[in-house]
Amino acid sequence: MTAGSPDTSSDGAYPRPRGGRMPRRERRAQLLESALEVFVAQGYHAAAMDDIAERAGVSKPVLYQHFPGKLDLYLALLDTSCDLIIDNCRAALASTTDNKDRVAATMQVFYSYVASEEGAFRLVFESDLTSEPDVRERVDRVTVECASMIADVIRTDTGLPDEPSELLAVSLVGMAQVSARFWLAGRGSIPQDDAAALIAGLAWRGIRGYPRSDDHPDA
Numbered sequence: 332m333t334a335g336s337p338d339t340s341s342d343g344a345y346p347r348p349r350g351g352r353m354p355r356r357e358r359r360a361q362l363l364e365s366a367l368e369v370f371v372a373q374g375y376h377a378a379a380m381d382d383i384a385e386r387a388g389v390s391k392p393v394l395y396q397h398f399p400g401k402l403d404l405y406l407a408l409l410d411t412s413c414d415l416i417i418d419n420c421r422a423a424l425a426s427t428t429d430n431k432d433r434v435a436a437t438m439q440v441f442y443s444y445v446a447s448e449e450g451a452f453r454l455v456f457e458s459d460l461t462s463e464p465d466v467r468e469r470v471d472r473v474t475v476e477c478a479s480m481i482a483d484v485i486r487t488d489t490g491l492p493d494e495p496s497e498l499l500a501v502s503l504v505g506m507a508q509v510s511a512r513f514w515l516a517g518r519g520s521i522p523q524d525d526a527a528a529l530i531a532g533l534a535w536r537g538i539r540g541y542p543r544s545d546d547h548p549d550a
Contacts, residue, residue: 362398365383369383383404415444415451420437423439433484438534441527442527481500485541503534
């Protein structure tokens with residue numbers, strides 16, 4: 332496809348979807364995909380609804396039919412991104428009863444997320460709109476809900492009270508988030524799986540120091 336064709340934006344930077352009507356759900360998904368690319372590339376403040384409409388190949392009125400404003404669109408993307416991390420964390424914890432493997436699987440969730448070519452992690456972990464309460468609430472939800480699930484495992488296995496279990500869990504989530512972003516930014520020679528395994532090993536060596544309680548069925 333060449334620049335200037337009907338399926339390309341005026342400057343040739345973006346492929347333009349073909350015209351025609353879409354079912355509402357498909358149109359919404361298309362708009363979210365286009366918005367993600369624009370927000371990741373430009374950040375919230377620099378992005379404009381004009382840019383998103385052009386990227387999607389629709390008029391601004393069509394965009395506003397689905398999302399009343401830029402913040403509504405951004406929050407919809409955040410909800411999708413946060414749900415994905417939380418759901419994947421839940422699946423990792425449920426994938427095995429071996430806690431060493433649980434640590435490794437959960438660590439891999441965060442490394443896989445930041446390594447995604449879509450770059451959606453920048454909306455969650457590097458947002459330039461964290462002063463907005465609705466954004467902050469969603470960003471914090473990732474840490475809170477993932478840590479809550481991990482804390483349940485720690486509490487059940489060790490018999491520790493709620494607060495120590497939650498603090499340990501938040502520390503593990505923080506280790507995953509920060510190390511994954513540092514690994515990606517550094518773009519060194521460590522492959523993703525090796526990097527995740529390295530940090531999982533560190534996390535496991537720490538958390539296994541809290542032995543299972545005598546009344547745990549597998550103790």
